[in-house]
Amino acid sequence: MGNPKAFLEIHRQEAGYRPIHDRIHDFGEVEQTLSTRERKLQASRCMDCGVPFCHWACPLGNKAPEWNDALYKGEWERAYRLLNSTNPFPEFTGRICPALCEKACVLNRFNHEPTTNREDECAITEAAFREGYIQPQIPVRNGKRVAVVGAGPAGLAAANALNQMGYTVTVYEKNESAGGLLRYGIPNFKLNKTIIDRRIKLLEQEGINFRYNEAVSIDNGQLKNENVSESTANNSQLSILNCQCDAIVIASGTPVARDLLVPGRELKGVHFALELLSQQNRVLAGMEFSKEERITAKGKDVLVIGGGDTGSDCIGTAHRQGCKSVTQIEIMPKPVEGPEDPQNPWPNWPRTLKTTSSHEEGCVRRWNINTLEFLGENGQLTGVKVQEIDWQPNPEGGRPIMVEKGKPEIIKAELVLLAMGFLKPEHPKYPKNVFVCGDAANGASLVVRAMASGIETAKKVDAFLQDQ
Numbered sequence: 001m002g003n004p005k006a007f008l009e010i011h012r013q014e015a016g017y018r019p020i021h022d023r024i025h026d027f028g029e030v031e032q033t034l035s036t037r038e039r040k041l042q043a044s045r046c047m048d049c050g051v052p053f054c055h056w057a058c059p060l061g062n063k064a065p066e067w068n069d070a071l072y073k074g075e076w077e078r079a080y081r082l083l084n085s086t087n088p089f090p091e092f093t094g095r096i097c098p099a100l101c102e103k104a105c106v107l108n109r110f111n112h113e114p115t116t117n118r119e120d121e122c123a124i125t126e127a128a129f130r131e132g133y134i135q136p137q138i139p140v141r142n143g144k145r146v147a148v149v150g151a152g153p154a155g156l157a158a159a160n161a162l163n164q165m166g167y168t169v170t171v172y173e174k175n176e177s178a179g180g181l182l183r184y185g186i187p188n189f190k191l192n193k194t195i196i197d198r199r200i201k202l203l204e205q206e207g208i209n210f211r212y213n214e215a216v217s218i219d220n221g222q223l224k225n226e227n228v229s230e231s232t233a234n235n236s237q238l239s240i241l242n243c244q245c246d247a248i249v250i251a252s253g254t255p256v257a258r259d260l261l262v263p264g265r266e267l268k269g270v271h272f273a274l275e276l277l278s279q280q281n282r283v284l285a286g287m288e289f290s291k292e293e294r295i296t297a298k299g300k301d302v303l304v305i306g307g308g309d310t311g312s313d314c315i316g317t318a319h320r321q322g323c324k325s326v327t328q329i330e331i332m333p334k335p336v337e338g339p340e341d342p343q344n345p346w347p348n349w350p351r352t353l354k355t356t357s358s359h360e361e362g363c364v365r366r367w368n369i370n371t372l373e374f375l376g377e378n379g380q381l382t383g384v385k386v387q388e389i390d391w392q393p394n395p396e397g398g399r400p401i402m403v404e405k406g407k408p409e410i411i412k413a414e415l416v417l418l419a420m421g422f423l424k425p426e427h428p429k430y431p432k433n434v435f436v437c438g439d440a441a442n443g444a445s446l447v448v449r450a451m452a453s454g455i456e457t458a459k460k461v462d463a464f465l466q467d468q
Contacts, residue, residue, distance in 0.1 A: 002072045006044035012113035013042060017357050024319045027188040027284055030357045031095070039123050043071035046115045049106050053347040054117060057104035059452035060086050060093075064101055064117045071120055080128035083121060088160045089199055089451065091129070092153070092182060094122025095191050097448050104347035112339045129198065136205040142166035144465055147223055147245040149216055152180020153447045154438020155251030156203070157454030158461075162249075163208050165462050170245070172214040172223065177285075180253055181447065184278040187313050189320070189357075193285065218248060221431035246468070247433045247461045251454060254422035254439045260305065264374025269381030271295055273310045273419035280317055297323035301412050303384055304328040305371055306419030309356070314417045316358030327364040327411055331402075333391060334367035372408060374416065383410045435461055 015032040017023065023030045034042065046068035054064045063082055070079035083090050097118055105114030128134050144167050148159045151173035163169045177183055179196045204210065215226040223245065257272045259265070276295045283289065297318035304311045304318075307330030315326050334353065336342070341350035359365065373385040388406030424443035427436055437457035438450040 002069055003044040004047075006041070006072075007047050007107055007110075010041050010045050012045070012107075012116060013038060014116060015119055017360075020361050023189065023357075024361050027280075027320055029095070029192050030189050030316075033123065034119070039120065040072050040074065042116045043068040043120050045107065045113075046072075047106060053104040053106060054101035054115075057100040057347060057349075058086075059100070059446070059449045060455075061452075062086050062101060062117075062121075064115065064120075067124060068115060068117070068120060071124055076124065076127045076131065077133045079124045080133050083124055084128075087121075087451075088157050088455070089153075090121050090125040091195050091199065092191070093448050093451070094118055094125055095195070096182075096186060098349075098446065100349055100446075100448070103349050108339075109346045134202065136202060137164065138206055139164050139166045141168060141207075144168070144246045145170070145244065146247045146249065146461060146465075147172060148249045148251060149223070150180060150251035150253060150438075150440070151175075151178035151210065152251060152253050152438065152450065153182060154253075154440070154450040154454035154457075155180065155249070156199075157451040158249045158251060158437055158458045159208050159454075160203060160206075161455050161458035162461060163203070163206055165458070167462075167465075168207070168209075170209045170211060172216045173210065173212050174215045176212050178210055178212075184281055185274055185310070185313075187277060187317055188281060188284055189316055190313070193281065218250070218430060218434055221248070221433050223248065246465055247435065249454075249457055249461060250427070250430075250434065250436045250440050251438045251450075251457075252425070252440045254425060254444045256423045256425070257418065258420040258423055260371060260418055260420065262371055262373055264376060264381075267374050267376040267381040268379055269376070269414055270374055270416045271418070273304075273306070273314050273417045276317060276417055277310075277313055280321070295415075297321040297326075297415050299324055300414040302326045302415045302417065303411055303413035304417045304419055306330065306421070307332070307365075307367070308419065308421065310421075311417070311419035312356040312358045314419055315363050316356075316361060318415075318417075319358070319361045323415075325364070326362065327366070327413070328359075329366045329369040329371070329386065329411075331370055331389070332367065368405070370402065375410065381414055381416060383412045384416060385410050433464065435464075 015034045017030045046065050048065040052065050067079040067082040099118040101117045102114040108114035146162050146167045146169050148155045148171045151171050159169045159171050178200045216223045217226050298321050302318045302323045304314045318326050337353045341352050344351050368389050369386050370389045371386050375383040385408050387408045389402050390405040391400040394401050422444040425440050435457050437453045
């Protein structure tokens, strides 16, 4: 612990966001950075607790006290080595992680000014790339092959871990580029896609083979190319990919979004959130869409249904596309305001009201609102009929009972974005050499949890193959 009094003398300082009037006109990252001196001062606030609750709260088990101390002392390379020992891609979590570690920080309990772990993590990693501390690490091969299905956070973490163990790894991705949710779900204003490209290039240099536009399934412990029809295969096993892998890791995420099947769902203007988000990211990458295909909020009143992070991303995207207004509704009650959650006390994650950079850009937010019907004229959405509701305790226990409270009303909207989460995938019984990880195994969750699952699954694959 470099400065034992820092937490008493130095207040928490966040880098903050670019001014609203500036950032809503582009898709550049909204978060700013502190100077090197300020960043070191923030790192010095870490108390190196005897019981590091930050380490306990992090799904990856990041050793924040160790690398914060190295950062404070200006030992940037050592800080990165400590960080990278538990986190394979800190440039991702350093930008988009909700920082479970910070909520569990003793300073959060002490004065609600936890150490700026997430920002410190990002600063350490960017310095490591800038100074050349990060170089390809090519392992000695052990002669066994593993296929990873899906190039999202879990798949990339599993592929990276297995590759460094010496396995020859091939990643199959149904989309045109790697990243999964990182690339196609998270807007550029939170995570610039050059950050992903930089890491993928490094993984390729380390020996991982990426195959894009490959939709695959499992057939008796081997991969089957779904792009090849049965007639083309002609029972000659042409549909079985030339992989002959010893093990398969399924990291295909949660591809099915939760729908809202109310009258008017078929109207033009009602879309899943990821339809908007993925298309906008592809447009920024240079892909072109016809006028009929293009989903845009320009000049429209927008309604976002769902109060989570995906809904927030839709709000920020709608502003940058030039919307007229944005309203966000949520069927559940408004979360507790303030830093503490009596129902989920420290060091657990507090379920409190979250106001994101996108919310700050302008948004009407409402809770306890149920959607009754999508309204339209000539097949085009014009509004949404909603009703205020309340939740009452269930006398039989379990989920509370929803009851009507207010009268139905109409919210004007030409674009509705459904951001209500994703359905947990169901899987058949696979052969012993097939493993499932990340959201594909556990349902939709945080990127950091997906990465942790990918690493743990890689260890299981290694233990299985060691016994073969």
